[in-house]
Amino acid sequence: MATPGLRAEQYLSPETLAQLAPFELRAKMVADGVMNGMHQSPLQGMAVEFAAHRQYTAGDSIRHLDWKVFGRSDKLYVKEYRQETNLDVMILVDGSASMSFGTLGVKQGWGGTDATRRRGAWTKFDHATASAAALAFLCLSQRDRVGVAVGADGLRGAVRKSATRDQWRSIVRCLSSEPVEARFSPAACINQLLAQTSHRTLFVILSDFLGDPEGLRSALARLRHRGHDAMLLAMLDHRELTLDLDVEAPFIGLEGEDALDVDTRTIRKAYLDELQRHLQLIDRQARAFGYDVQVFDTHESVGPVLAALLSRREGMVGGGRR
Template sequence: MVAVEQYLKPELAAQIKRLDLRAQMVVRGFMQGLHASPFHGFSVEFSEHRRYAPGDDPKDLDWVAYAKTGKYYIKKFESETNLTGYLAIDLSQSMDYTYRQKLTKLDYSICLAAALCYLMVQQQDPVGLVTFDTALRASVPPRSRRSQLPAILSQLTKLKVAGQTDLAGSLTQLAAMLRHRSLVMLFSDLLSDEDTMLKSLRNLRHAGHDIIIFHVLDEAEVSFPFEGMVQLRDPETGATEPVRAADAAEEYRKAIQAFRTRLAKEFSESRIDYVPLDTSLPYDKALMEYLLNRRNRF
């Protein structure tokens, strides 16, 4: 447990401790489950390795890794592993939504971001934080030292939704900030203009940055569990529309599935990693995508 009291006001320390503890529990539980999964043998211990491929120099084989796994690994050079991470969190009003889950989309994103921050700090990877609505807001510059964890957790506990969002404009601002090749981990419901959002993400990718998108929706936004007459409200504009749930349910589910499928196709073509999530799902799926992306990046 990182000693957070020296960095925070006393009234924030308890909140940070709870978030820190939750992040540790998520990561440790995930790593324990990993050993019983088809990915047995791959853990933080081997995150600095990649599988041997034809053309690699056999002199670079790690025989200790081979003895433990029975597979051929090559330890990455420092230049291959020095990738700076940015946790980028959407603070738009729509992220405050929840129907029957305990966590809003923002709460879920904060917990997942905390777990990823904990994991990156443990692996000595530089990690920073940016938040945005219509523009970039709070930011913590990336660092790899252990004091980075409480610095980022301090910001995460203070986050609140703000209003409307300009995802494309915020990503353009972020791209202008990045001086070196970086890994951008985006947490958003992606409820923004689709064309401009895709264009800004492609530009970020074409600039040489790696991107993982954690597309966080509320469980009700995916399953549409409503009954009777319901009043649908746009959380950012306040506009409402009454609908009969039985009439809208099938069409809505098809539309949300088509939205996710379309995004998955667009991101795949741009070599952007896409992780569709909803707030009923455990964090294991997102952490697995992060680790697999990190392992296969080079």
């Protein structure tokens, strides 16, 4: 599973890092961290950043009275502070068989698994692990606690959240696994992860989301119920997005589906309509819980799409604070 001697730099191309550098990963919701950080905490009073004035009520400590306001207005106001903390991030990568689909040649410097190198194709799993690594690196560089899990019908490998210096290497080892011959069950994986999670956490789920939308909805509902934030990164191959094939041939499913005789020229429009409907359904489900969804084209670079997503989240959080 782990690749001996794998270099962490393999997972981060300079191009991706350059595109991500201006952004900070911020939790849209208030993070429940245990260390000082840059994310908003629900606990107030013990930090240095002023938040607001509140009228004094009996029982309040007089240490927080604003005497200057009392001197000017003869009224008692208590100063409130906002404590900032770090963010807990758990990245879940879909390691099911459908993620082993890819039509692009290997991207140099983007890492990838042994299977990728053998087949010479850049798969959705490769794209997902590259994106996960980029996010993890970003979090670690912000001193956020980050953990990684690879799952299919259940968790196949996981690294607990941590912000230590050795965490990056552990994450890379975990991401070096390969897809398995099983279908992705978001509910099962999320259940397992929630059992290990006590603080509020940002869950980043990287998958093609081609499975049953109902299973995904139930997993997202569970996250929402526990007060966690989530981002859904849909990894889809360019050919899946466009069906730019002019063939009449049998199509074989990667997850054991029966073969299907298809003339792509005749069904292209219907397929694209179905794809649109499916992605819109996923998007609706996620937004119903206040979560973000972003579609990734595996033929395109990770950086710009990820940067756009983070920029959007930063804008939402920043705007809310101001």
